[in-house]
Amino acid sequence: MPRTARPRGRTAPAALCLCLALGCGSGGTPQGDEPSPPAGAPRGTGDDVVTWASSAGRVGAAVDGRGYRLVVHTSVGGTGLRVRLSNAFGNQPVTFGTVHAGLQRHGAALVPGSNRRLTFGGARSVTVPAGGIVYSDPLPVRIPAASDLAVSLYVPRAGGVLTGHWLAMQTSYTTDGDHTAEESGAHWAQRTGSWFYLDAVTVRPRPAAGAVAALGDSITDGWHSTTGLNRRWPDYLARRLRASPASSVEGVANAGIAGNKVLTAGPGQSALNRLSRDVLPLPGLRTVFLFQGVNDIKAEPGATADQLIAGYRRLADRVHAAGKCVVAATIAPYKGWPEWDPAGEAVRRKVNTFLRTSGEFDAVTDFDRVLRSAHDPERILPAFDGGDHLHPNDKGMRAMADAVDLESLDCASR
Structure with a gap:
């Protein structure tokens, strides 16, 4: 539940x-958690x-x-x-x-x-x-x-x-x-x-409106979507929320950084190190949507499943401690990308099983099932492939947003 x-x-x-x-003065400490802002910080x-x-x-x-x-x-x-x-x-x-x-x-x-x-x-x-x-x-x-x-x-x-x-x-x-x-x-x-x-x-919208922030990597950042047309998957999600009169979550913040990892620094501080700066202080934030992990897996050396699972748990605990909801998404397939290998695929599958079944999150969106090919589930569906076998194109971005249960973004109101 x-x-x-x-x-x-x-x-x-x-x-x-x-x-x-x-x-903010350094590139991030590997495996570290950033402290929360002081109480009452403006x-x-x-x-x-x-x-x-x-x-x-x-x-x-x-x-x-x-x-x-x-x-x-x-x-x-x-x-x-x-x-x-x-x-x-x-x-x-x-x-x-x-x-x-x-x-x-x-x-x-x-x-x-x-x-x-x-x-x-x-x-x-x-x-x-x-x-x-x-x-x-x-x-x-x-x-x-x-x-x-x-x-x-x-x-x-x-x-x-x-x-x-x-x-x-x-x-x-x-x-x-x-x-x-x-x-x-x-x-x-x-x-x-x-x-x-x-x-x-920020703006002041109608009363009781809130926001969701997508904490992610280059897929969330929109790489391989069409430049200038706002076709990242969080943009498509924002369109769905605007069209839904029942949803009180209306603001969408994109906290994606290309190359970002859950556990260690790379391009940008790790998700663990930047959660308290990039996401939790955002005004009106109601839910954090967590979609990261592939960069940890395909790194050299790559993270183990147990290390990634521990990182997800720390992120979920900190989001809940801040009084917010957390929705997690499974890691999408990436076979065909140069750094794919069977060992990394085994980690991805184990992590996805944890995400689907652990009950650590308020909800789970299965991006793996949305994007994978029926003929080779280790690969992204060709119709959704942006060309490098990792990043979805515009159609894939829209399919991701369409898979999100809008009610899950406002779990605290239920």
């Missing part, structure tokens, strides 16, 4: 949410719900005098838009001189009249210390669900490590100098496939 989640608390309100992220108001998020990492060297117009796709709509800017991996302070948010019209151009200045505790600029995050003040406008939001940042002073998300599967824009207030795209000629500094957007 599914486990009943513990009662959820409300996050504390704050006008200026400036705080130090935990454990994360937005109790009415806020995350409508978009990405997981931060190191994406190069920071540059002074740079502008970023970052395009993101909302899930739930609402009023009181706030953005969260992160210097989690920075080793020097970063100053955001001006920040605007508007709706994308086409390319770098914005819908006329939609671009609004954001403030931070009433100020037009803010300096975030190394390892820190900051929330903007809420904007008194309504942001539609499924809208393409453009957040424009000007960074006059930066240095050291640049915090961002490398694999956006979305085109954004950069420039030299401060052009954040401009709705024209004329000065935003340089394109990028990454997001910088911005790692969450």
